[in-house]
Amino acid sequence: MASPWWKVARSEEVTSAKPLAVDIGDQPVVLWRDAQGIARALEDRCPHRRAPLSRGCIRDNGWIQCGYHGWSYDGETGRLKDIPNMKDEQKFPPVYKAAAYAVAESGGFVSVNLDQKTSAPAPVAEQTFPLGGTTVVGLSQGEWIDALFDDPGLVLNIRGVQPTPYLMSELREEDGLLVMERFCQWGKLHYPSYATAEFPITLITRTRPDTGETEVVLRDDSFRTLLTAQLAPVQAARGVTQVRWRAKLGDELKGRHALALRRKGSFEVRDAVDAAALRVLIRSASHHGQQLRDKLLSAPAVSGPSVSEPSVPAPTISAAA
Numbered sequence: 001m002a003s004p005w006w007k008v009a010r011s012e013e014v015t016s017a018k019p020l021a022v023d024i025g026d027q028p029v030v031l032w033r034d035a036q037g038i039a040r041a042l043e044d045r046c047p048h049r050r051a052p053l054s055r056g057c058i059r060d061n062g063w064i065q066c067g068y069h070g071w072s073y074d075g076e077t078g079r080l081k082d083i084p085n086m087k088d089e090q091k092f093p094p095v096y097k098a099a100a101y102a103v104a105e106s107g108g109f110v111s112v113n114l115d116q117k118t119s120a121p122a123p124v125a126e127q128t129f130p131l132g133g134t135t136v137v138g139l140s141q142g143e144w145i146d147a148l149f150d151d152p153g154l155v156l157n158i159r160g161v162q163p164t165p166y167l168m169s170e171l172r173e174e175d176g177l178l179v180m181e182r183f184c185q186w187g188k189l190h191y192p193s194y195a196t197a198e199f200p201i202t203l204i205t206r207t208r209p210d211t212g213e214t215e216v217v218l219r220d221d222s223f224r225t226l227l228t229a230q231l232a233p234v235q236a237a238r239g240v241t242q243v244r245w246r247a248k249l250g251d252e253l254k255g256r257h258a259l260a261l262r263r264k265g266s267f268e269v270r271d272a273v274d275a276a277a278l279r280v281l282i283r284s285a286s287h288h289g290q291q292l293r294d295k296l297l298s299a300p301a302v303s304g305p306s307v308s309e310p311s312v313p314a315p316t317i318s319a320a321a
């Protein structure tokens, strides 16, 4: 079973100036860019005394240096390259090797695969959406995705958009993704009225069953795209979820409400979920979504396309959910 690729950072978060600590479940990982600008990932534990490498620094030659006793490691292999005051590399005990992980980068996201036998795919040119952010939410990844299915407004904030409880059709599977189309309205007022089934906007989500990566498309009733967003929820340590996201507005915004999306802050992932609203939220789409997800993940092979990275191998596990 292939190991999943987790989008653990936005490209701009990974630099050669400072290590970045992330985690995938309980596995701590440190990211940085080496002297060639290539993103590297090691287990965030120094093989010497297990100090977090992310507390150290990046040397001019691209090695990461532990902040405790100053040992330095190469990002591509995890090999120990330098010990202060010991210059003969041949004498370095081979046991002191950090776990190195494959890194892929495209579309403005940095992805890591925890299977050390996996190698990085060839880079692909992919459009990077201009808006972006990283949000830490006090829910597990599975709970966050369930909330997204049952009431996207609890976890996403799209300026002026109010998701309704009404789906265009039942959540369904399409090309290996979980697809939901939910009616929305502008603000709290509905026009023309609740007595009709006509809504001015539709929110479409396409979710990978294994990693929970989701593409969000907001569309008006003339089928114009108002906004597209990519969400990458990754289970982090201690039961919280880190959601990296990127978004872009549609090219053809028409109408007062749609034009208001241009203002700063048109889209965000909420860092605080209304617990009182969540408590009384009726399980609807998420119930069906879980059944579909289980079915897709137990299939012999998941070969559906990534919602945003067709070149990255399709993973087949649900460990973080």
Ligand code: FES
Pocket: 046, 047, 048, 049, 050, 051, 066, 067, 068, 069, 070, 071
């Ligand atoms: S703990 Fe990292 S060099 Fe000693």
